[in-house]
Amino acid sequence: MALGSQRKTPVGYRPGRGGKASRAAVFAVLCVLAVIFLIPFYLIVRNALATDAEITAPGWLWFSPDPAWENVSRLFNDENVPMARSLLNSAVVAVMTTVGTLFLCATAGYGLARIPYRHADKVFYMTLATLMIPGAIVFVPNFVMVSSLGWLSDYRGLIIPTLFSGFATFLCRQYFLGFPRELEEAARVDGLGYWGAFWRIVVPNSGSFLAAIAVITFVGAWNAFLWPLVIGRSQDSWTVQVALSTFLTAQTISISQLFMAAAVAILPLIFVFLFLQRFLVQGVAQTGLKG
Amino acid sequence: MAVSEETAAPEAKARPGERTPRARRKGSWRTALTFWYFVGPFAVGLFVFSYVPVIWSAYLSFFDARNTVTPEPENFVGFGNYVTMIKDRAFQDSLVTFTVFALLMVPLTFGFSLALALLLNKVRTARAFFRSVFFLPFACSYVVASLVWKMSIFNGVRYGLMNSILDLFGIDDVAWLFDPTPPWYWLVIVSLRLWIQSGFYMILFIAALQQIPEQLYEAAYVDGAKPGWKTFWHITLPQLRATSVAVLMLCLIAAYQAFDEFYNLIGNQAYARPPLMYLYTTALGITQDLGRGSAGALILALLIAIVTLLQGKILGFGNAEGK
DSSP states (O other): OOOOOOOOOOOOOTTTSSSSSHHHHHHHHHHHHHOOOOOOHHHHHHHTOHHHHHHHSOOSSSSSOOOOOOHHHHHHTTTOHHHHOOOOOHHHHHHHHHHHHHHHHHHHHHHHHHOOOTTHHHHHHHHHHHHGSSSGGGHHHHHHHHHHHOOOOOHHHHHHHHHGOOHHHHHHHHHHHHHHHHHHHHHHHHOHHHHHHHHIIIIITTTHHHHHHHHHHHHOOOHOOOOHHHHSSSGOOOOOHHHHHHHHHHHOOHHHHHHHHHHHHHHHHHHHHHHHHHHHHHHHHHHGGGO | OOOOOOOHHHHHSSSSSSSSSHHHHHHHHHHHHHHHHHHHHHHHHHHIIIIIIHHHHHHHBBBOOOOOOOOOOOGGGGGGHHHHHHHHHHHHHHHHHHHHHHHHHHHHHHHHHHHHHHHHHHHHHHHHHHHHHHHHHGGGGHHHHHHHHIIIIIIIISSSSSHHHHTTTOOOOOOOOTTTTTHHHHHHHHHHHEEEEEHHHHHHHHHTTTTOOOHHHHHHHHHTTTTTHHHHHIIHHHTTTTHHHHHHHHHHHHTTOOHHHHHHHHHHHHGOOOOHHHHHHHHHHHHSHHHHHHHHHHHHHHHHHHHHHHHHHHHTTTTTTTT
């Protein structure tokens, strides 16, 4: 597609395409869709701050006139509800998974991209081969592995098997192949080895790429369900998703508590969205390159 | 995707002839050491947590391995587990459930996320706002969404949102999830996944739309093609080919792995039990039948590999780069 100009104008920004009326119609459609998309969030907030009687009352109550903030303390003070513990577990798992994945996959990706080792491409193909099988399907084999290591109901079982992402390594390799080689060579003239060049030159200059991988890994780890459900056999090792699911399917807590728990569970990711959305969008766009 | 070809590393560029073969061998030994320094930890982990489990599982699949990961040799059953699995009515039903789910989900997600991207590209005001709103559900886990869908929107009792709305029109309450006829539960499941995933695929389409050269539309305009369906069919859609293939593949693979919302919305019910749900109950339920579970996992892995390859062939995966 050599069309001369490298200008990347978003389609639809040109004058003359679509009149004012059609743009207004599109705008109206988008507004309606936006309202529909926000309804579930509205329901979480409304139900979390209402009493059970208000939720189940006949006739739709738009919002509790007297927001039931005591639902927060009821949720965290209920001894039968391991809310604080499960939030802690989720935080540990998500942070450790993110740090571990980033470290392992970035170093491996760099090694595969830059170090002229004879068998490097064989290792790369072995990595690519694991992308053929979707991760979730191998939960049975992985369960076999983890249970024989004695890591059930354990942070090690929750975290370690998920760290070795063939896909993240693939993305890192592709990114580092495109990293300007001159920068690294300058560093090597100054006497830094590969390791030094990687940490002093490559990593500090790859901030937004690594942040994108980190954010998308964090979101995935916080929201993961099947693997924590398989591994978290004892209540102490439940992540917040497993805890929520148990409240939901066993109906052990009241409906307003349930929604308060959901609100608390999505809060960290709402912050990620508010402050790190740029990296998340970038991460998603990179994920799409898989195809 | 800037992929610069690998060129020889600085060491290898040192003038040839100056080094003795021995020194060169030492050099390559050093390169190997550096390589494994970087790649070793990852490679070991990949081996232990990807290759070993699959091999071990393949081994288990030939044994009667209930409640054990190290079966005795006399419990060897050959292909028995595979035969039982394939003949099992529940396993077959789970594949049917997956097929229905994929047939609903893949085209709907594709169409809806593309429509969102196209609409967004048309407005000038509040673009970033709309993009954020459509992308925000991606922050919700399937568990949280299931909770909202099951307990609020599609709650079968009178105070559920949908039933409250139906009430306004004088329509009786619907038991959305627990009455398989008519299959309203598909509406619940499909709308939930559509809500979570559309924003994700929309981002991919927006990125691709912004790569389309403006000149194509200008040239078409000069040739008399009015903006609208015509330019969409003849310019936009062909230019989106690579992304479309990627989105279809990702959608299908995601549908194949569906578990969270089925587990949380419906549980283990015969009328809506996807393959992973079935595997979960076989291998980790009361029976703990890891032999059959392993056999099932391998059958599914093989199926998805075949479907992916076929889809890739049909959609021209290999030459879909568009350059």
